[in-house]
Amino acid sequence: MSTDADAQLNSESESPAPARRTGRTAERRIDRRSILRPGDGSMVIFDGVTKRYGEDVVGLDNISLSIDAGEFVFLVGPSGSGKSTFIRLLIKEMDASEGTVIVGGRDLGKMGRSKVPYLRRGIGCVFQDFKLLPGRTIYENVAYALEVTGDAPKSIRRKVPEILALTGLSDKSDRLPNELSGGEQQRVSIARAFVNHPRLLIADEPTGNLDPDTSIGIMQLLYRINRTGTTVVMATHDRDLVDKMQMRVIALEGGKLVRDERSASYATVEP
Amino acid sequence: MSTDADAQLNSESESPAPARRTGRTAERRIDRRSILRPGDGSMVIFDGVTKRYGEDVVGLDNISLSIDAGEFVFLVGPSGSGKSTFIRLLIKEMDASEGTVIVGGRDLGKMGRSKVPYLRRGIGCVFQDFKLLPGRTIYENVAYALEVTGDAPKSIRRKVPEILALTGLSDKSDRLPNELSGGEQQRVSIARAFVNHPRLLIADEPTGNLDPDTSIGIMQLLYRINRTGTTVVMATHDRDLVDKMQMRVIALEGGKLVRDERSASYATVEP
């Protein structure tokens, strides 16, 4: 499958983007905007992380794990097992109740509020509920992620159509989010997360509203991005995808880490 | 699979609900609230239906089909193929640009605006984006669908916990929607669509945010509901589910009807 993906991705990437990028390496472009500098090669470190909602509800329960820079990780588990909670901790949408979350060498618990935007610019995130800006067109939604970094208008005008083409949204760039189908909105969210070429890419159920074919296309995209050195964390329910990719699988259940295997399937025992 | 489902459903339904319902038949209870009275046995009739968004975008393109009362129908197709558009026409969220949509013997194009609420009470709808009321607890969200019909408080207090138990949300009934995981919100939407015991149940991607096990549970629930005489129309991307159920499949592509088969799989040729 991975070879398949590669082949198709190479044929897809006839877009002239790589040619234009000569002169600046991808590395340098990322560093200019991101504060993520994993010192020891670990992009994400969870150390005894517990997240409680209110008094009773435990979202995550004493999770310890580490994700290396450049890894591709599936986060699986039943509904309500804590996958989104895991992801929200990574982008400091909220703080852990206990334990340490380290992303790109930065301890998020100690990070000041004013630094958070710079953390997030270094992370691309596909949200489970898309989180598109309702009043803006698709183009503007994607461009916004570049605007916040102070990217030059010329550069924005180049990158946005590129990523929209890659996600199959070229002909919808002037539509508003509520004028798109569910799957199209999801792809906009993916495009926005990708456009910045982040060092860490997080995707919460990025194929939940997509048909199998489009899902595979998105997976191929994620895989290619991962091959350029980007760490990818993807929460998913899609058994087929996970089984086909045979990547590292982190399984949660009731907030607890129940499995963490390299080259694994969705479930331990195939049904 | 269908036998499996039945077995599990029967074990699940140890809830005392059926016993309490003696005296009024399910039929009569539905009639009291619904204006759906399919005369000739067809619950849904599409006759040359086209839906255009603005000038250029075609959501549905000249669709003609009929769904009998009591049928179970999968609506499949790639992202943006018109599944949600189909569903939005059924509940008169918008009107067809051309052609006739008849639901439960009623021509929706000729239906006055004041009748629409009564139409919708006869239809349970699971929305792709859930459409929960943000300021209300899960319990209140589900109860609201009964309140609008003028159901008695006593009856509401009986039915809501019942359906919440069935969707595995009993311990979350006092939470607000934004305090739930994606899959849990989806199940609330399902519970709200079911609680009214509608004659027509429409589900737009009801398992998109659910893990395979929960998905199967929801499918079993849908199946049981269908067995009591309710027509079920379900848009989905879940290849596994469709393949396992072997029900009628209506496939859309680019707004066009490309396949309409009984006892079919997600795709014509299994990959």
Add this chain to the structure above:
Amino acid sequence: MRLGFFFREAIRSIKANVAISVAAIVTVMIAVFILGTFIPSYLYVQSTVNQQKSRLDIQVYVADAAPQSQVAALQAQIVALQSQGLIKSFSFISKTDALNQFKARLNDPSILTLLPNNPLPASFDVRPADPAKDGQIATALRTSHAIDTTMPGNGISYAETTTNRLLTIAQFIQYAGLVLIAILLVAAILLIGNTIRLSIFARRREVEVMRLVGATNWFIRWPFIIEGIICGVVGAAISVVILWIAKILVVDPYVSTSTGGLTRDSATTIGFGTLAVILIVAGGAVGAVGSGFTLRRFLKV
């Protein structure tokens, strides 16, 4: 039972959208407070001006030479005008009275004893019902032969200038005050409607979902209307409390201790109770109408 449900819904909505409810309440509060300050102030000033107006008397000078019958005829004419409602009251000031009044204004009144006769005429002091009709009264009385036309105003003096000036002020205050109150009233209604519109706009998605679940328009509308009434009444009530505190702490002490001209005339204004009731009812009404009306936009389709 239904009403109970709608009422609970309204309360729930107020609690769930504190920011919005507070905004609506604050708007009503401010609008009502301003009205509650201006309406009594206006009525007070109005009443003061009216009192001043009522002090503008007409002097009708009686010629020394006029025979008793003519004087009696003049008095009969005045009484007739009084019964027509043009004149409020009148009094007769004899020559002696006039001289005494004059004497009181002199440093050394004894010198007046040197005068061969009393140079001052007798007069009727006429208080008109409405100073604006002075001219009419004057014209009516001018037919009398008893009048001493050598005196100022050809014998009927009614301080035309002072009257005009005061009437102008009164009219100005009356019209300007009414215009201002009208402006404030319109402004208040616009502002409250505005706030409610915004608050419903913030919840338009919620309304949309309600409609998709099968709620009828009135089922959606009633809770909003009740919410509007509650916010309106609460806002108005808070205002009334503040106004009452202001009355107790500021206005009442000022009125009771002041020796100034504005207060000792005991000009009247609207009673606080009446005002409070009017303001609270108005607050509730505006809230209800604002909600119900605004919702129409979101209940289309």
Add this chain to the structure above:
Amino acid sequence: MRLGFFFREAIRSIKANVAISVAAIVTVMIAVFILGTFIPSYLYVQSTVNQQKSRLDIQVYVADAAPQSQVAALQAQIVALQSQGLIKSFSFISKTDALNQFKARLNDPSILTLLPNNPLPASFDVRPADPAKDGQIATALRTSHAIDTTMPGNGISYAETTTNRLLTIAQFIQYAGLVLIAILLVAAILLIGNTIRLSIFARRREVEVMRLVGATNWFIRWPFIIEGIICGVVGAAISVVILWIAKILVVDPYVSTSTGGLTRDSATTIGFGTLAVILIVAGGAVGAVGSGFTLRRFLKV
């Protein structure tokens, strides 16, 4: 370049949220309109009252028996007070002038020729700089031996009652006016802040998304502030236009044709240009501060 981006964002947001922008503009408009009506009205009334105040003269009666030197000393005293700034101007009214003034008030002045001598004293007619300091001036002058203590007020008459009454009215108008304007100002700021709060509340999800995508607080805030300024300035400008139309159509014709007391004193008020500039700047400022301040709540975490 950044400013250009923020400005475009603000315009975009105004267009995308027409309902909200209109609400904000209407609120500013109403608030500014009320202020724009009240401030000049207040200043006008204030100036009228001040004019009336400046007409309250003090009469200092000079005894007939006083030698010329004492009268000169009294005049020197008055001049001294004038140079201290207490007295604005003064004039001397001789016994003859006084008698002439008295004659003018009588029906048959010829009878005064029968008086053996002129009963009226000479006097200084003193116009104080500030009528509230009448008492001080009177006390200072009372040391003079030239004063005719048999006259009213022991020879220095300054219409204590009238002065007090007028001063009370003036003070009342001054304080009440200031209080009302302060109330309106506070109300305007609260209302505008309220509206902006609601408008940002309606877009809180949008702000949340912006933050999740890596926007800094100021990156989010600037477009809102610019939007606030635009709405504030537009609202204020609309008000100014309405006020100007009202001035042209209503106030100006009234002023030029009226012969009433209020206008012919040529009391002054604030110039329309100044007022317009103040109102528009204030509108923009309140809009900016309102947006910036309210956003703080949504930019936490």
